[in-house]
Amino acid sequence: MIAQGRRVITEAMEAEIEALAPRYPNRRALVLPALHIVNRELLHVPLDAVVDIAAVLGLPPAEVQDTLSFYQFFPQEKPHGKVRAFVCRSISCALRGGDELLEKLCHAHGIHPYGTTPDGELTIEPAECLGACDFAPCILANDDLLMNMTPEVAVTELKKPRRRAT
Amino acid sequence: MTPFKPVLLEAVGVPDGHTLASYRGRGGYAPLEATLAQKQPNDVVEMVKASGLRGRGGAGFSTGLKWTFLPKDHPGPIYLCVNADESEPGTFNNRILMEDDPHQVLEGTILSSFATRASTAYLYLRYEYPRSWHRLQAAIDECYAAGLLGRNILGSGFSLDIYLHRGAAAYICGEETGLIESLEGKRAWPRIKPPFPAIEGVFKKPTVVNNIETMACVAQIARRGVDWFKSIGVPADPNNPRDPGSYGPKLYCLSGHVEKPGCYEAPLGITLRQLVDQHGGGVWKGRRAKAAIPGGISMGLFTEAEFDTPLDFAGPGKVGCLGLGTAAVVVIDDQTSIVDFLHNSCRFFAHESCGQCTPCREGTSWSLRILERIRAGRGRLKDLDILLELGTTMGMMPGSTICGLADGAAWPIKNAINKFRGEFEDFIKRTNPAGWMVTDPVPALTIVGAH
Ligand SMILES: Cc1cc2nc3c(=O)[nH]c(=O)nc-3n(C[C@H](O)[C@H](O)[C@H](O)COP(=O)(O)O)c2cc1C
Numbered sequence: 001m002i003a004q005g006r007r008v009i010t011e012a013m014e015a016e017i018e019a020l021a022p023r024y025p026n027r028r029a030l031v032l033p034a035l036h037i038v039n040r041e042l043l044h045v046p047l048d049a050v051v052d053i054a055a056v057l058g059l060p061p062a063e064v065q066d067t068l069s070f071y072q073f074f075p076q077e078k079p080h081g082k083v084r085a086f087v088c089r090s091i092s093c094a095l096r097g098g099d100e101l102l103e104k105l106c107h108a109h110g111i112h113p114y115g116t117t118p119d120g121e122l123t124i125e126p127a128e129c130l131g132a133c134d135f136a137p138c139i140l141a142n143d144d145l146l147m148n149m150t151p152e153v154a155v156t157e158l159k160k161p162r163r164r165a166t
Numbered sequence: 167m168t169p170f171k172p173v174l175l176e177a178v179g180v181p182d183g184h185t186l187a188s189y190r191g192r193g194g195y196a197p198l199e200a201t202l203a204q205k206q207p208n209d210v211v212e213m214v215k216a217s218g219l220r221g222r223g224g225a226g227f228s229t230g231l232k233w234t235f236l237p238k239d240h241p242g243p244i245y246l247c248v249n250a251d252e253s254e255p256g257t258f259n260n261r262i263l264m265e266d267d268p269h270q271v272l273e274g275t276i277l278s279s280f281a282t283r284a285s286t287a288y289l290y291l292r293y294e295y296p297r298s299w300h301r302l303q304a305a306i307d308e309c310y311a312a313g314l315l316g317r318n319i320l321g322s323g324f325s326l327d328i329y330l331h332r333g334a335a336a337y338i339c340g341e342e343t344g345l346i347e348s349l350e351g352k353r354a355w356p357r358i359k360p361p362f363p364a365i366e367g368v369f370k371k372p373t374v375v376n377n378i379e380t381m382a383c384v385a386q387i388a389r390r391g392v393d394w395f396k397s398i399g400v401p402a403d404p405n406n407p408r409d410p411g412s413y414g415p416k417l418y419c420l421s422g423h424v425e426k427p428g429c430y431e432a433p434l435g436i437t438l439r440q441l442v443d444q445h446g447g448g449v450w451k452g453r454r455a456k457a458a459i460p461g462g463i464s465m466g467l468f469t470e471a472e473f474d475t476p477l478d479f480a481g482p483g484k485v486g487c488l489g490l491g492t493a494a495v496v497v498i499d500d501q502t503s504i505v506d507f508l509h510n511s512c513r514f515f516a517h518e519s520c521g522q523c524t525p526c527r528e529g530t531s532w533s534l535r536i537l538e539r540i541r542a543g544r545g546r547l548k549d550l551d552i553l554l555e556l557g558t559t560m561g562m563m564p565g566s567t568i569c570g571l572a573d574g575a576a577w578p579i580k581n582a583i584n585k586f587r588g589e590f591e592d593f594i595k596r597t598n599p600a601g602w603m604v605t606d607p608v609p610a611l612t613i614v615g616a617h
């Protein structure tokens with residue numbers, strides 16, 4: 001993974017980041033919001049974007065990369081699927097079939113956990129408690145909470161196109 | 167006894183209950199208007215102190231007292247961080263408050279900011295709550311339009327901005343100093359305390375961190391009064407001068423093997439059995455319970471025989487649990503393996519440890535590896551002693567870590583093994599007939615990876 005030296009963030013993204021600046025007393029606090037904005041648009045945050053964000057915020061790229069790497073949330077090598085499905089594996093979901101749900105979904109879509117389908121449509125990721133244990137087992141697919149899932153229903157749900165995550 | 171009427175959840179099921187108009191119709195924001203017109207910040211601090219309100223985020227620290235730790239006559243800025251990172255497995259009450267009654271949360275936040283003289287409040291919201299994000303942002307926009315936020319609120323001279331800030335799927339951002347570091351744009355490594363956030367918090371300024379449900383309670387105390395709040399719950403134990411009591415209504419999350427999972431409001435001190443039977447419709451499928459998590463997975467386990475323990479701040483500790491935590495109850499039926507439960511718990515903490523402290527980083531990851539090996543049929547009785555040693559040595563309480571995540575990892579290990587040792591031993595002997603008695607080191611399984 002090396003930076004290509006191309007500018008990848010757009011002026012619109014930069015303007016959106018800049019619009020948040022008055023909320024914070026320094027620009028480092030904009031790192032996480034900026035990462036979210038870029039990831040929302042590019043479905044990943046490649047190293048070039050890290051360099052761009054650092055330039056916009058006036059920070060060393062290493063500081064941005066340091067923060068990014070902590071969260072394991074922003075893919076860098078390649079984009080996640082157009083639908084990013086977080087399948088809960090924590091206790092309340094596990095007690096109601098969460099682990100089986102994850103396994104069957106990965107099998108049905110022919111990918112491993114954290115993998116993306118070859119057409120780039122779907123990424124399936126194990127997740128910790130989604131805060132929706134009243135609907136266990138559950139999945140967060142982009143902005144949609146899929147509740148009380150069975151493997152059968154979930155397989156079809158995850159084939160549907162969805163609005164982008166906000 | 168008169169039936170208990172939900173207050174914190176009064177908007178649930180009300181059409182458009184999340185709007186400003188609906189909230190005002192229920193009496194909302196009138197207390198804020200009266201406070202700004204007639205009261206001083208210190209009056210609000212005194213009110214909250216007198217109510218006995220204890221923080222709902224997990225630690226149960228007195229909210230009013232925490233506010234008094236801020237430096238007096240500080241030139242500012244002072245910050246309020248509202249903790250909506252809610253990630254403790256089993257917990258979802260903050261989500262319901264934010265989705266169904268965001269204005270209750272905001273009124274509490276504005277009152278608390280006034281009390282603490284904060285002019286900016288950051289609401290740190292976990293990424294996985296997009297619906298809460300939109301509901302809160304819409305409610306904040308309504309407040310600005312109505313003059314309830316911004317410069318010189320309602321002509322009082324008090325100014326406040328509330329900003330939403332989204333996390334990125336890391337449990338440790340719920341720990342208050344992890345939250346602060348994350349908000350500052352850094353990795354969410356909890357800070358060594360002291361200094362406590364009240365002295366040096368976010369952006370090196372005095373900071374108060376409070377939970378979403380705590381904010382909702384502040385709004386209701388302002389509306390209904392200290393006496394109302396103190397009339398609910400469990401009074402302080404007169405024989406224990408260090409017990410501040412457990413006052414007020416509480417949101418209990420109920421999930422796992424119950425017929426009707428959900429978020430239920432009840433007076434602090436309801437027993438786990440009452441909660442399951444009266445609200446949850448009993449254990450699912452007519453089965454019996456084997457155990458339950460009393461307040462989020464970090465708090466450990468009740469055995470079925472302990473279900474009559476009251477879920478107040480003092481109750482769970484009496485049966486060896488860590489505390490009330492988030493009051494999230496997860497019921498485990500008698501057909502579930504405690505080995506599987508503990509494996510799930512260890513996997514969670516191994517994944518979520520931030521890695522700063524060796525006992526936590528190594529302890530959580532080794533406990534997972536040992537559980538993987540036990541489940542694979544290569545456990546030894548000696549492993550239970552090793553697990554117990556990990557469980558008793560990692561954490562803030564034994565003094566080996568920076569934050570409480572490690573205590574939360576340790577408690578399920580200790581409780582599960584101490585309370586269900588027979589089941590572990592049976593499992594190990596049954597699945598590893600040739601090797602359960604070995605005490606020499608054994609090769610680890612190659613681990614698929616905690617992450
Ligand atoms: C590992 C860990 C995770 C935590 N997660 C949360 C959380 O998600 N939400 C929360 O309000 N408090 C959480 N807390 C507790 C906070 O550190 C803090 O005590 C709380 O937000 C204070 O608010 P309160 O006094 O209103 O309860 C967590 C603590 C630890 C040690």
Ligand code: SF4
Binds near residue numbers: 520526568
């Ligand atoms: S106890 Fe664990 S989570 Fe907390 S600071 Fe130490 S390593 Fe990080």
Ligand code: FES
Binds near residue numbers: 092128137255
């Ligand atoms: S355990 Fe799956 S949503 Fe909470």
